[in-house]
Every structure is written in structure tokens, then in C-alpha cells.
Amino acid sequence: MGPVVQRKENIRNIVRLLKKEGLLREVISEGSWSCNEDDLPEFNIDSLSYSSKTTSPSTLLFCKGAFKEEYLKGSQSLFYVSSCPYLSSPATAIVVQDVSKAMAKVGAYFYSYPQERMCLAAITGTKGKTTTAFFTHAILSSYFGNCGLLSSDKNCSDGKTFTPSSLTTPESLDIFKALSDALEHSVGHFVMEVSSQAYKVSRVEGIEFDAGAFLNISPDHVSPSEHPNFEDYFFCKRQLLKNSRSAVYSADLGKFEGLIEEEAEKKSQSLSFSLASPSSDLYLKKGEKGNEIFFEGKSLGAFNLAMEGDFNLSNAMAAIALAIECGVPEESPALHAVENVKVSGRMERMDPAPGVTVYVDYAHNYLSLASLIGHVQSAFKDPFITVVTGATGTKGLNRREGLGKAASLGAGRLILTTDDRDFDSLDEIDAQIEKAVDNPNTQVEREDDRTLAVLSALNGAKKNFEETGRHNVVLLVGKGEEDWVKVAGKKVAQKSDPAIVKEWEKEVN
Numbered sequence: 324m325g326p327v328v329q330r331k332e333n334i335r336n337i338v339r340l341l342k343k344e345g346l347l348r349e350v351i352s353e354g355s356w357s358c359n360e361d362d363l364p365e366f367n368i369d370s371l372s373y374s375s376k377t378t379s380p381s382t383l384l385f386c387k388g389a390f391k392e393e394y395l396k397g398s399q400s401l402f403y404v405s406s407c408p409y410l411s412s413p414a415t416a417i418v419v420q421d422v423s424k425a426m427a428k429v430g431a432y433f434y435s436y437p438q439e440r441m442c443l444a445a446i447t448g449t450k451g452k453t454t455t456a457f458f459t460h461a462i463l464s465s466y467f468g469n470c471g472l473l474s475s476d477k478n479c480s481d482g483k484t485f486t487p488s489s490l491t492t493p494e495s496l497d498i499f500k501a502l503s504d505a506l507e508h509s510v511g512h513f514v515m516e517v518s519s520q521a522y523k524v525s526r527v528e529g530i531e532f533d534a535g536a537f538l539n540i541s542p543d544h545v546s547p548s549e550h551p552n553f554e555d556y557f558f559c560k561r562q563l564l565k566n567s568r569s570a571v572y573s574a575d576l577g578k579f580e581g582l583i584e585e586e587a588e589k590k591s592q593s594l595s596f597s598l599a600s601p602s603s604d605l606y607l608k609k610g611e612k613g614n615e616i617f618f619e620g621k622s623l624g625a626f627n628l629a630m631e632g633d634f635n636l637s638n639a640m641a642a643i644a645l646a647i648e649c650g651v652p653e654e655s656p657a658l659h660a661v662e663n664v665k666v667s668g669r670m671e672r673m674d675p676a677p678g679v680t681v682y683v684d685y686a687h688n689y690l691s692l693a694s695l696i697g698h699v700q701s702a703f704k705d706p707f708i709t710v711v712t713g714a715t716g717t718k719g720l721n722r723r724e725g726l727g728k729a730a731s732l733g734a735g736r737l738i739l740t741t742d743d744r745d746f747d748s749l750d751e752i753d754a755q756i757e758k759a760v761d762n763p764n765t766q767v768e769r770e771d772d773r774t775l776a777v778l779s780a781l782n783g784a785k786k787n788f789e790e791t792g793r794h795n796v797v798l799l800v801g802k803g804e805e806d807w808v809k810v811a812g813k814k815v816a817q818k819s820d821p822a823i824v825k826e827w828e829k830e831v832n
Contacts, residue, residue: 330370332433341428350417366381368433375400386422392411426496438531446538447536449538454666464660469509472514473492474514481505512649532566541690542721542725557582561582570586605640612625632695673828676832679795685801687715690725696798707784709797713801714726727756731759736766781797804821
């Protein structure tokens with residue numbers, strides 16, 4: 324364990340910082356209004372929080388998002404930062420133009436700007452962020468001895484201990500604390516996923532990454548609570564390259580490639596990767612040696628990944644490019660660390676019965692499901708494909724149409740079931756997915772109970788194989804290994820897809 328650092332910062336210095344950044348409006352204390360930090364008492368802040376439930380008198384509380392005045396009743400903080408004053412509270416109000424930006428600026432300052440004292444690699448894209456983050460983490464850990472990680476699956480600050488994650492990109496205070504903790508444990512390299520929302524709500528405000536990777540793009544996260552349209556989503560995605568010293572990007576982006584190349588060319592260093600084009604800095608060649616990856620015309624050797632699919636080979640190339648930008652030599656054996664990586668709930672293959680193969684994956688939009696179906700069609704000879712899926716409620720509303728269109732690319736059977744519907748009607752979600760199915764050979768069914776939906780898919784696949792001899796592939800998508808679904812703002816217990824498959828396997832065998 325590294326040393327425990329006791330942090331303290333005078334509230335005057337924090338207000339002075341906010342004024343310097345042009346974020347301060349005024350300070351309201353005991354009925355007095357001021358913009359002068361010297362009017363405040365000499366008081367030390369020793370912690371930062373955005374939850375009123377985790378405060379002490381010396382905690383600076385940030386009232387972000389849908390904060391309600393009543394929350395202050397449960398807070399012990401003597402100072403809070405907000406976009407508006409809550410005059411019913413005796414605490415001193417530090418009123419700012421933008422709470423999220425203020426939180427990021429103060430967080431970086433309070434934790435002594437840890438992002439400037441380590442090598443940071445970041446990844447964005449519609450799909451593949453988590454797998455690429457794990458690939459990159461494996462290479463950097465292998466070469467440098469340790470590496471930190473922030474992902475939508477797991478987080479790691481000390482280079483050794485992994486904890487479950489709740490957000491793709493954490494809130495800014497959590498990011499700076501994680502980076503600071505990493506430095507205290509002598510971790511000098513860090514990998515993180517960066518979502519479009521991270522830029523939309525200033526979670527990575529003030530961070531310049533040493534290397535940023537842009538994997539792919541397709542419409543996603545369009546809803547009243549996320550992005551108003553695809554242009555806004557794509558714009559926010561591109562901010563990663565704007566805020567990275569070096570750029571890594573896919574040369575297989577089609578019509579969107581020009582904007583990404585334009586941004587990459589502004590950097591002193593950039594690397595492109597491609598599944599097909601030898602003109603890219605990294606490209607893949609399939610042949611007698613297997614999946615051979617080339618870097619600037621030189622073979623790095625064959626890479627046999629534990630995770631299937633061309634899209635994961637693309638993710639591996641992105642990770643290799645990021646690692647090279649972070650100082651790993653191109654001839655280092657550490658680059659082959661990607662071969663041993665498996666990520667729970669992502670392309671998790673199971674073969675529970677003769678003639679039946681199952682893939683459990685977090686595929687939740689058009690691009691991810693279409694890629695998965697494409698892989699199955701190339702990996703098996705004339706497979707019968709069954710897809711079990713639902714769609715999230717409240718957010719990513721355009722995913723519903725995308726899932727229906729993707730299923731039409733090859734699913735013989737589509738079973739619509741429960742995903743994280745939250746406050747939305749399951750009937751409405753299913754109807755929107757079904758409406759987008761335009762393949763007359765895709766049979767659409769509905770089964771609200773996810774366990775029953777999975778069992779129906781498995782039993783149907785077994786029966787189909789026994790009757791036709793045709794190999795059956797069942798795609799259980801959207802939830803990965805999660806053992807819950809979100810309904811009306813709460814997590815409700817739901818047996819995970821892999822657990823259902825394992826139980827079924829025992830019964831049929």
C-alpha cells in the first residue's frame with residue numbers, strides 16, 4: 324500500500340481558483356454577498372463530495388445535476404458549490420456559472436493535478452471501448468509492471484485491485500482521486516474509457532491525455548437526457564482527439580473518416596489502424612501465419628486472441644497503437660499480452676449442447692449487434708441465429724430501431740424481452756424494435772420474463788439442430804453478466820444470462 328495522504332486546502336484558495344477560471348458568480352454567507360475571497364474565514368477543506376450523504380463540516384459539497392434544496396438538510400458541510408443559492412441553508416454558498424466545470428477544476432487542484440504527473444491513455448467509440456481498455460491495460464501492465472484502469476466493467480487504481488464500476492467515465496472528483504491514488508501506489512500509467520457524456524457534462528474537463536483512441540462511430544445515446552441528435556453525439560466523441568497529445572484512430576470509418584483524420588493531423592504524432600488497408604500505420608493480414616499485425620510495414624507477429632471476432636482484432640490494433648504511443652517499443656513481447664485477455668460478458672462463448680453455441684455480449688446498439696451477427700455468419704457454416712434482446716428505457720432511444728435493423732441482418736428468430744427499461748413501457752420498447760425489423764425471414768416473439776426468454780431460445784436451438792442438423796447460435800445480448808435489470812429507477816434481481824445457460828446445460832446433459 325502507498326502512503327495515506329492527508330489533504331487540506333483553504334477555502335479562500337478554492338474561491339480564488341474559481342474566480343481565476345471565470346466560474347465564480349458570488350459568495351453568500353450569513354446574508355452577506357461578496358466576490359472577495361478574503362471575506363471568507365480561514366477554513367480548511369479536507370474532502371470533496373457531490374453527495375450530501377457523505378459529508379463532514381470540512382467537506383466541500385458540489386450540488387450538481389438534479390440537486391434538490393432538501394438534500395442540504397442531510398449535509399454537514401459548511402460550504403457548498405452550486406449554480407444557485409439555497410438560502411434556507413446556513414452553509415456558505417459559493418455560486419458558480421457551471422457546477423460540473425467548477426467540480427472538475429477544484430478536483431484537479433485539490434488532488435494536485437495528478438493527470439500531469441503520469442501517462443494517460445484514453446479510448447472512445449460507439450463500441451469496443453471496454454475491450455480496448457483491457458487490451459491496453461494488459462500491454463502497459465506487462466511492460467511497465469503495473470497500470471491503472473477506469474472502465475465500464477472494472478476500475479483499478481493501485482495496479483492490482485479491481486473493483487466493479489458503475490459509470491463508463493466516473494465523475495471528475497472520482498477521476499482525480501483515482502489518478503491521485505494511483506500515484507501514491509507508484510502507478511505511472513493509466514487507461515480509461517471516455518464516453519461522449521464525459522465531455523457533454525465536463526467530467527474530463529482540464530485533462531489532456533497523452534494518447535487518445537477513436538475506435539468507431541454509429542448513432543447512439545440520442546435521447547432527451549443524453550444527446551439531442553447524432554451530430555451532437557459525434558461532436559462530443561471527437562473532443563477526445565482534440566484533448567490528446569497524440570491520436571490513434573480507425574481508418575475504417577467510411578464517410579466520417581475525414582473529420583477524424585483532420586483532427587489527428589493536427590497532432591505531432593498520430594497512428595491509424597485498419598482491418599484492410601496496408602497504407603495504415605497498423606493493419607491486419609490474414610494468411611498462413613494467422614492474424615498477422617503489421618506496424619509501419621513491419622510484422623509484429625501473429626496474434627491469436629482469446630476473444631473472437633474481427634472487431635476484437637481491430638480493438639487489439641488500437642491497443643497496440645496506444646501502447647506504442649505510451650512508450651512500449653514495437654519489438655516488445657508485451658504487445659502480445661492482448662492474446663490472453665478475456666472480458667466478462669463480452670464475446671463470452673458457451674457450448675452447452677451439441678449443435679448449440681451461445682454468445683453472451685453487451686451488444687446494445689446497431690453497430691455492436693450487426694458486428695456480432697456478422698462474426699457468427701463468418702465463423703459458422705449457414706448457422707440458424709436466435710437473438711434475445713431488449714432495449715434500455717429513458718436513454719439511447721435510437722438504439723431500439725438499430726437493434727431491429729441489426730437483427731434483420733441474419734436472425735431467424737428474435738425474442739424481445741426485458742432489459743433496463745427503467746420508467747419506460749416494455750410494450751412500447753418492444754413495438755419500436757419490432758417495427759424496425761424488415762426481414763420477412765426473421766420471426767419476432769415477445770417474452771417479458773428474461774429467464775423464460777433465454778430458456779425458450781436455448782430449447783428452440785436444441786430442437787432446431789436435432790430436426791435439421793443445422794448449427795444453432797444463440798446471441799444473448801444487452802446485459803452481459805449483470806444479475807439485475809433496472810425498473811422504475813431501481814435495480815431488480817435477475818438471474819444473469821450465463822447463469823441461466825449453465826443451469827440449462829446441466830439439465831439437458
